[in-house]
Amino acid sequence: MATRWGICGSGNISHDFCVALRTLTEQDHQIVAVAARSLERAQKFAKTHGIPKAYGCYQELVKDPNIDVVYIGVVHTHHLPVGLLFLNAGKSVLCEKPFTMNSRELRQLISAARENNVFLMEAMWSRCFPVYSEISRLLSEQAVGEVKMVSVYFGLNLLDRIHTTQKEQGGGSLLYIGVYCVQFALMVFNGEKPESVSATGVLLPSGVDESMVVVLKFSGNRIAVCSSSLACALPNTASIFGTSGTITVSSPMHCPTTLEVNGQKSEFPLPDPHLPLNFPNSTGLRYEAEEVRRCMQKGLKESIRMSLADSELVMEIMDEARRQVGVVYEQDSQ
Numbered sequence: 001m002a003t004r005w006g007i008c009g010s011g012n013i014s015h016d017f018c019v020a021l022r023t024l025t026e027q028d029h030q031i032v033a034v035a036a037r038s039l040e041r042a043q044k045f046a047k048t049h050g051i052p053k054a055y056g057c058y059q060e061l062v063k064d065p066n067i068d069v070v071y072i073g074v075v076h077t078h079h080l081p082v083g084l085l086f087l088n089a090g091k092s093v094l095c096e097k098p099f100t101m102n103s104r105e106l107r108q109l110i111s112a113a114r115e116n117n118v119f120l121m122e123a124m125w126s127r128c129f130p131v132y133s134e135i136s137r138l139l140s141e142q143a144v145g146e147v148k149m150v151s152v153y154f155g156l157n158l159l160d161r162i163h164t165t166q167k168e169q170g171g172g173s174l175l176y177i178g179v180y181c182v183q184f185a186l187m188v189f190n191g192e193k194p195e196s197v198s199a200t201g202v203l204l205p206s207g208v209d210e211s212m213v214v215v216l217k218f219s220g221n222r223i224a225v226c227s228s229s230l231a232c233a234l235p236n237t238a239s240i241f242g243t244s245g246t247i248t249v250s251s252p253m254h255c256p257t258t259l260e261v262n263g264q265k266s267e268f269p270l271p272d273p274h275l276p277l278n279f280p281n282s283t284g285l286r287y288e289a290e291e292v293r294r295c296m297q298k299g300l301k302e303s304i305r306m307s308l309a310d311s312e313l314v315m316e317i318m319d320e321a322r323r324q325v326g327v328v329y330e331q332d333s334q
Contacts, residue, residue, distance in 0.1 A: 002030040003293040006067035006091075008058055008082060010036035010045035012278035013096060014073035018049040020285035023271040029289060035061035048275070058082060062089045069119065069292055072096055075163065077170040077331070080105040087112040092119035094292050098179045101170060101331040103315045110308050119296055121288075121303045122311040124183055128287035130268045131256040132187065135240070135247060138261060139188065144242030150188050150224040151241070152181035152253065155211070155234030164230055165204055171230075172208035172327055173201075174318055178228030180254040182314050183306075184238050185216055185224035191310050194218050199321035204230075207327065214321045255281040 005021065007014050014034075021029050031051050036042035039056030046054035055061050061070065062085060069092040074082055079100050086093050087109065099122040100106040113120035126132060139147065154177045163169040164176050186192070194216040201212035211229035218224070227234060236251035250258035259266050270283045277283070295303050302308045322328070 002026065002028055003289075003296065004030050004032045004066055004068045005289075006032055006061050006064060006070045007034040007045075007051070007073065008061060008070050008086070009073035010034060010041045011073055011075075014045070014071070015048070015275075016277050016279055016282035017071055017073060017285045017289075018051075019273045019275050019277060020283045021289055022049075022274055023283050023286050024289065028293060032066050033061055033064050058085060062086060062091065068092060069094060069296065071123070075169060076175065077101060077168070080108060080331075083109045084112050087116055087118060087120065090116050090118055092292075092296065094121050094123050094288065096123045098122075098170075098175045098318070099311050099315060101175075101329055103312065103319050104334075105331060106312055106315050110312070113301065113308075117301065119292070119301050120308065121292060121295070122306055123285075123288055124306045124311070125285050125288045126180060126183065126254045127187065127306040128291045129256060129284055130287070131249060131259045134259055134266070134268075135249070136187070138247060139240075142242075143245065143261060144240065144247055145244030147188060147240055147242045148222055149241040150185050150239070151227075152184050152224070152238040153227045153234035154178060154181050154236050154254065155227070155229035155232055156236075157232055158230045159204075159210070165206055165208060167207050167329060170329065171206065172212075172322075173228040173230045174209055174212050174214070174321060174327070176230070177254075178212055178214070178226060179314060179318065181226035181228055181238075182214065182216075182317055183310070184249075184253065185226055186310060186313060186317075188240055189218050189222065189224070191307070191313065192218055193313060194224075194317070197317055197320045197324075199324040201321075201325040201327075203326065209322075209325055209327050212321065212325060214317070216317065252280050255284045257281065257284075
């Protein structure tokens with residue numbers, strides 16, 4: 001039977017997710033319903049994507065008995081209440097990144113998922129890309145020897161976007177795009193908790209980070225440097241340096257189609273979209289949808305590709321980095 005999806009949110013990322021789902025077979029994936037903050041928005045979205053049902057509030061989506069899993073594509077300041085709404089109703093959830101605003105919120109979601117015995121995963125689509133699977137294989141075979149350093153960059157000039165720069169919107173380079181850098185470092189080091197987190201950054205007048213550099217020191221004198229910025233374009237690449245070689249993930253490192261190992265390049269092409277996309281390589285969102293289906297068919301409540309423990313560690317690191325730089329959100333005092 002097909003995995004039946006409910007879409008929560010009618011924004012840009014939800015659009016791209018639905019386009020990506022259409023690159024998979026209807027025998028495996030079906031979009032059953034969409035819910036938005038207004039019925040008009042939901043109906044417009046449903047018409048664009050050929051979705052049978054449109055709801056004008058999230059509570060109506062909760063009540064739909066024909067949904068196996070809900071994709072949450074709303075802004076991350078609302079991930080906690082919206083996530084709890086579905087989890088406490090016994091719905092499985094794939095929730096966009098960053099999972100929540102902080103570790104305390106994330107623990108609430110994880111507790112709700114476990115109490116209701118439902119599947120929960122952060123939509124860290126990067127982890128599901130073929131390039132990332134290939135990296136994991138190469139590292140397990142020690143293709144570049146012992147890994148000593150990881151360097152990850154993600155920067156775009158987004159200072160004209162309110163949702164990336166305002167505190168009320170959960171803005172800031174770390175939460176918005178730096179999260180991709182942190183998760184990459186943790187993937188390379190097998191989810192190991194770093195011995196230390198050292199962060200420095202500069203703040204916008206709104207109080208969120210314009211740019212941040214987070215240095216993670218791991219056991220065995222291994223280091224990861226994670227750089228993010230909303231003020232300028234960075235290489236948007238990731239490099240893994242070992243004692244006998246280098247693995248380089250070409251731009252965009254968070255949704256890559258090219259991998260270079262010791263100078264040898266490999267390509268991992270994506271299917272073409274049937275509608276225009278809002279973000280680069282977004283048909284690659286299909287891979288996280290396939291991962292959700294695989295897990296749910298096996299009766300799993302979380303994914304090994306992006307486990308809840310991985311998500312929690314990423315969030316703990318970001319909490320500490322924000323603490324050092326002085327980025328405080330309203331949710332941190334609740």
